[in-house]
Amino acid sequence: MNTVKIALNGKTYQAEEKEPVLKVARREDVDIPALCYHEGLDSYGACxxxxxxxxxxxxxxxxxxCTLAATEGLEVQTDSSEIAKIRKGLLELYLAQAPDADYIKELAAQYGIKKSRFARSREPGAPVQKCVLCGLCVRICNEAIGASVISFISxxxxxxxxxxxxxxxPKCIGCTACADVCPTDVIQITDKDGIRMVETWSDTQVAMKKCSMCGAYCAPEPLMDTVxxxxxDLDExxxxxxxxxxxRLKIRKFSQMTK
Ligand code: FES
Structure with missing residues (x-):
């Protein structure tokens, strides 16, 4: 691994060569807003x-x-009036797309936006709109988990x-990776009576496995099978x-060994 030095806002940091600059910024606590980046996936620069x-x-x-690779001597400005102007425009669009997403509201407020010029009128009782279509859930499910349960439709x-x-x-293994990566908390998943219900994906249901010792439901069956x-070689x-x-079993076996 080659290390390089890059400058963020005039301050020098070490990075791995070709490491995404956003990753370096996050590690060094340099604030850059982002919606579609996840360290476990390739950067694709959508948001x-x-x-x-x-x-x-x-x-x-x-x-x-997120798509900018760290190279020796790279100098980057992460904030300026020009950058803020572009982010403001984008956040207004995201606010119109997902008016109920707290995270988007918080980000917009940081840029002085309370209301979007592009907001659409909504009927009282209209469905909650939190999804910004960043695609992280689709990509983690397809590219990392390999389940391909969801995609963009319409x-x-x-x-x-x-x-x-x-x-x-029927392909969902109930891993909850989609919910874990969602930046706006769109995905609703509940566990009840031995069923993991993924409400957001058309009420997909996944059966849970019971622990043979204590009888509690512990994890979705297809997830455990996958793992x-x-x-x-794992003991039956x-x-x-x-x-x-x-x-408990480990402790019991250990204390039997040491008796
Ligand atoms: S995080 Fe870089 S474009 Fe979305």
Whole structure:
């Protein structure tokens, strides 16, 4: 791994060569707003909010920091009146798209925006609108988990993320990765009576496995099957246990050994 030195707002930091500048900024507590970046996925520069300006050591101009690779001597300005103006315009659009998303409201407020010029009129009792279509949930499900449960459906203002034909998906393993990466807390998942219900994906239901020792529901069955495929040598006894009972079993075996 080669290390390079880059400057953010005039201060020098060490980075891995080709590391996304946004990743360096996050590590060093330099604030850059971003919606579609996740360290576990390739950067794809969709939301444009992480815009910065290259001022030296590279091709000068505005670019997205999530797709900007750290190179020796790179100089970057993460905030300026020009950058703030572009982010404001973007945040107004996101606020119109997701007027109920607290995170977007907070970001917009940081840039002095309380109301979007592009806000659409809404009927009383209209569905909650929190999704900014950043695509993180789709990408984590497809590219990292490999389940491909959801995708973008419809077009234009009707575009949304959901399961095909708005039907419950048999492919969902109940891992909750989609909810974990969602920046605006759109995805509703509840566990009840041995079922993990993914309400947002057309009420997809995933059966939970019971711990053979304490009887508590511990994790979705297809998720456990997926994990166990990666550890074929795992003791059969352990496979049937929840985390707490695994610890209990370990402690019990250890104390028997030391008697
Ligand atoms: S985080 Fe860089 S474009 Fe979205």
């Amino acid at each position: 444009r909010l992480c815009l910065v300006e290259v001022t030296g050591g590279g091709r000068p101009g505005m670019t997205t920091s 077009r234009g203002p009707e575009t949304e993320v959901n399961s095909p034909y708005l039907e419950p998906s 166990y495929r990666g550890v074929p 006894e352990v496979r049937e246990l929840c985390i707490k009972c695994r610890r």
